[in-house]
Amino acid sequence: MPTIYSQTYFVFLFIMYGLLSACGAGGNASNVDKTITLDDFIWPPVAGNATAPFNSAFPFLQFIPTLDLTQLKTASQGREFFIGRWTAAPGPRTLFDGLGPLSIASACADCHLSAGRAASLQANGQIGVGLLFRLGDTQGNLDPYYGGQLQTAATIGLSEGQVSWSFNDSDQPIFTLLTHGPALAQGIHLGPRLSPQLVGIGLLDLVPPEEILNLEDPDDQNADGISGRAHWLEVEGQLMLGRFGWKAMQPTLRHQSAGAMQQDMGLTTSINPTEPCTMQQTVCAEQPNGGTPEVSDNTLAAVNDFLTLLAVPERRVQNAQQFNQGADIFESIGCAHCHQPTLTTGQSKKYPLLSHQLIYAYTDLLLHDLGEALSDNVREGDADPSEWRTPPLWGLGLVEAVPGSRFLHDGRAQTLEQAILWHGGEALQSQQKFKALTAAQQHILLAFLRAI
Numbered sequence: 001m002p003t004i005y006s007q008t009y010f011v012f013l014f015i016m017y018g019l020l021s022a023c024g025a026g027g028n029a030s031n032v033d034k035t036i037t038l039d040d041f042i043w044p045p046v047a048g049n050a051t052a053p054f055n056s057a058f059p060f061l062q063f064i065p066t067l068d069l070t071q072l073k074t075a076s077q078g079r080e081f082f083i084g085r086w087t088a089a090p091g092p093r094t095l096f097d098g099l100g101p102l103s104i105a106s107a108c109a110d111c112h113l114s115a116g117r118a119a120s121l122q123a124n125g126q127i128g129v130g131l132l133f134r135l136g137d138t139q140g141n142l143d144p145y146y147g148g149q150l151q152t153a154a155t156i157g158l159s160e161g162q163v164s165w166s167f168n169d170s171d172q173p174i175f176t177l178l179t180h181g182p183a184l185a186q187g188i189h190l191g192p193r194l195s196p197q198l199v200g201i202g203l204l205d206l207v208p209p210e211e212i213l214n215l216e217d218p219d220d221q222n223a224d225g226i227s228g229r230a231h232w233l234e235v236e237g238q239l240m241l242g243r244f245g246w247k248a249m250q251p252t253l254r255h256q257s258a259g260a261m262q263q264d265m266g267l268t269t270s271i272n273p274t275e276p277c278t279m280q281q282t283v284c285a286e287q288p289n290g291g292t293p294e295v296s297d298n299t300l301a302a303v304n305d306f307l308t309l310l311a312v313p314e315r316r317v318q319n320a321q322q323f324n325q326g327a328d329i330f331e332s333i334g335c336a337h338c339h340q341p342t343l344t345t346g347q348s349k350k351y352p353l354l355s356h357q358l359i360y361a362y363t364d365l366l367l368h369d370l371g372e373a374l375s376d377n378v379r380e381g382d383a384d385p386s387e388w389r390t391p392p393l394w395g396l397g398l399v400e401a402v403p404g405s406r407f408l409h410d411g412r413a414q415t416l417e418q419a420i421l422w423h424g425g426e427a428l429q430s431q432q433k434f435k436a437l438t439a440a441q442q443h444i445l446l447a448f449l450r451a452i
Contacts, residue, residue, distance in 0.1 A: 098290020
């Protein structure tokens with residue numbers, strides 16, 4: 001069976017200058033020629049036409065450099081809605097009113113920063129806006145009073161509650177909820193969800209479903225221990241492939257944006273025309289709204305244009321030899337089975353610049369069981385509590401470089417190494433192979449992850 005790097009890794013690194021011996025060499029970094037320089041570094045751009053020079057000030061919220069004036073105008077309009085501060089209705093700016101009355105944040109940019117991630121697990125047990133909490137049980141039932149997500153802010157009166165945290169003896173975060181209303185129903189758990197960086201999210205939206213489905217192996221027919229599966233969702237009367245969110249609960253960027261507006265900011269759209277109140281909560285009906293819906297289709301489209309036309313920072317490669325060694329180790333210990341190095345976008349009439357682009361996102365957008373240690377006892381849709389969609393890895397080093405950044409769904413990992421060591425279930429073999437690497441090989445792998 002050809003390796004995952006057969007199309008790109010061998011073509012550009014082996015055929016063109018014969019620097020590597022066959023992949024899968026057990027992570028032996030000595031197999032790489034030691035004369036590689038940055039002048040010889042000829043990997044394709046990380047995101048094709050959407051690749052941009054690295055800008056340390058705005059690595060995650062910069063536009064594709066080659067946009068024409070029309071595209072730039074459209075993206076700029078969406079940016080204003082993304083960074084703008086929304087207020088309760090009636091507000092001084094009708095385009096920006098309708099917040100809440102229950103919410104988590106008042107701007108998209110509160111949770112999705114231009115550099116790094118929003119604060120999550122903070123000192124003294126406090127929780128930052130970068131960590132939200134889904135509510136549910138192991139069967140997929142929601143809390144009958146609070147619904148499917150805890151709202152920690154309110155435009156009037158009290159929020160639904162506040163959460164604090166501490167580490168247990170296993171360095172696993174334990175969350176304590178103080179509700180401002182009834183206690184959670186029996187069996188309902190907190191499901192922490194770290195807010196992701198948005199780099200390349202529009203490119204992932206353009207990957208054809210069939211390419212993702214070609215990576216499925218739910219019954220592990222190739223006996224490699226990996227059984228990634230698609231998360232099928234019933235949306236607007238049809239089955240759609242989930243690809244966004246920690247549990248792949250949203251099928252498109254449009255749905256992802258509308259879902260975040262509703263659940264995180266209390267804003268209605270044509271996709272989600274109701275506010276995040278349950279039948280038992282009267283505050284939403286008692287307060288004025290900002291229109292029906294509060295976010296127009298044009299506004300939602302502008303936000304999606306902005307997100308789609310965000311650039312992906314180029315690789316930050318300081319040592320070409322080491323980078324190629326790291327790529328070899330990444331595949332040899334099995335990371336690439338889930339963190340698929342490349343995907344290709346489909347045809348886009350709206351964004352022809354982004355059509356048929358080879359992208360190095362390092363994800364298969366499938367669900368994988370990562371073991372009980374990473375289960376949060378909250379089932380969402382058809383995704384079991386221990387199943388998680390493979391997160392993209394591009395830009396990972398830029399997140400780590402920001403003090404206070406954390407990793408994994410609940411922020412338990414403070415470093416990339418800790419994140420790897422928490423992997424279990426389908427990823428247990430890779431975790432064990434990582435532990436078996438020499439210290440030098442681990443260093444090379446981590447340097448690779450920081451550079452992609």
